[in-house]
Amino acid sequence: MKGISYSRYGGPEVLEYGELRDPKVGPDQVLVKVRAAAVNPVDWKCREGHLDALLDAVFPVIPGWDVSGVVVRPGVSVTEFGAGDEVIGYVREDFLSRGTFAEYVAAPVRTLARKPRNLSFEEAAGLPLAGLTAYQVLVKALDVQRGETVLVHAAAGGVGSLAVQIAAHLGARVIGTAGTSNHDYVRALGGEPVAYGEGLAERVRGLAPDGVDAVFDTVGGDTLKVSANLLAPEGRLASIADPEVLGHGGRYAFVRPDAEDLRHLSQLAERGVVTVHVQETFPLERAADAQRLSQEGHTRGKLVVTPAREDEEGDVWAGNDEGALYTTSQEGTF
Structure with missing residues (x-):
């Protein structure tokens, strides 16, 4: 899969776009096809090493904790979500490595909720962390x-x-x-x-x-x-x-992933109580530009990055389980 990563702490110049290792999907995770990932100030703070005292960095690090997307397949113990479900997540683990600035992310169920039906994927990506x-x-x-x-x-x-x-x-x-x-x-x-x-x-x-x-x-x-x-x-x-x-x-205060809180926020969004303003959307390969703009500190609402969309029918995931193929229909999803 393609995505953004960095192999050392530093400025935006350490971010590289290219091929990354496909994520393994643990028992309590779901594989999510990323439709949008929001940019947050914590992304550049992590990239510059400001959170090194709190979080180990397992390089190369894929940045990003916010995601909206579509479930490709659930892990073997997951009953909450199935293939084709639209989800949002604050996908933070206890170390830095497997972020959301990529085509796919293996997200723990504890970090996810269903996407608000009335928000676009770009808007929905800005909801979880903030x-x-x-x-x-x-x-x-x-x-x-x-x-x-x-x-x-x-x-x-x-x-x-x-x-x-x-x-x-x-x-x-x-x-x-x-x-x-x-x-x-x-x-x-x-x-x-x-x-x-x-x-x-x-x-x-x-x-x-x-x-x-x-x-x-x-x-x-x-x-x-x-x-x-x-x-x-x-x-x-x-x-x-x-x-x-x-x-x-x-x-x-430091925010923590909480599926129940996230479900409540999703419901508030569906009721029109909260809205998400997206100031600008960047293609994933321009994530460095998005982080530069975030670091300037004058954003109205959210900045979002989006991976390229497939033009072909359907989306095929060549997973890690003995080469099995997992296919999700594009209709109504991608």
């Missing part, structure tokens, strides 16, 4: 309640845009920081936009004089320090960007 991050921080770390005021930083970004929608669905009033060009977008998501940068504290206090009940920090640094001073007396603070949040009495 959506799970937003959901788990708001519901589990911050315990946001109806009637509370929540401050979401980088509210137009991948995680922030979903956090605004989920917090509003929970019944909270949402204030979201964003560049002025994205203020209308934040309003459309259900938030009240404020400009980030110098004077942020005064602008937020103008909207919430008594402080905010919860802050969802996606930026860290000075933004985190300002946020700690904007809390109401019983306010809560969580960050996915800066462990210094612990020194402010807050929670440092």
Whole structure:
């Protein structure tokens, strides 16, 4: 199969497009034909070695944790999915090696849910990691309640845009920081936009004089320090960007795969509660360009990479089980 990989830590130049070893499908995995894979900041952070203290890298590493696609075949113990099922997944294992920036991925069942029927494959690929991050921080770390005021930083970004929608669905009033060009977008998501940068504290206090009940920090640094001073007396603070949040009495959060949470997000998408905005789609061979753009930090919504589509009838997988062939019809699937 074709895909993207890197054999050492470094900048975007270490990413190579070419032939990769076909994935083996374990008993608790399903083989997924990748239709789209979203780009996340953690991808370039892993590529540069920033997560080396947490995750072993088994080179060559295929990047990518988000996927939407079609099940080609399930592992021998899998009953949840069958060939032809459309799925989404936050396919993170406890090491770096077998990612989603490829034509196929062997995904553990615990990382998957059925794809929302009303989203395109590109939109659906942007839901798992960012959506799970937003959901788990708001519901589990911050315990946001109806009637509370929540401050979401980088509210137009991948995680922030979903956090605004989920917090509003929970019944909270949402204030979201964003560049002025994205203020209308934040309003459309259900938030009240404020400009980030110098004077942020005064602008937020103008909207919430008594402080905010919860802050969802996606930026860290000075933004985190300002946020700690904007809390109401019983306010809560969580960050996915800066462990210094612990020194402010807050929670440092790292998203985890959770099939039940992902199923809930898929249902919210089907109900129209959450939408995913795709800023740009790149062919898989241009994944380095997608990561460069992600690293600039000014994306509205999500960036997505897509493998080439087959033109022939059907899709044939030459698997690892004694050369057996597995065929899935193209009709209504690919």
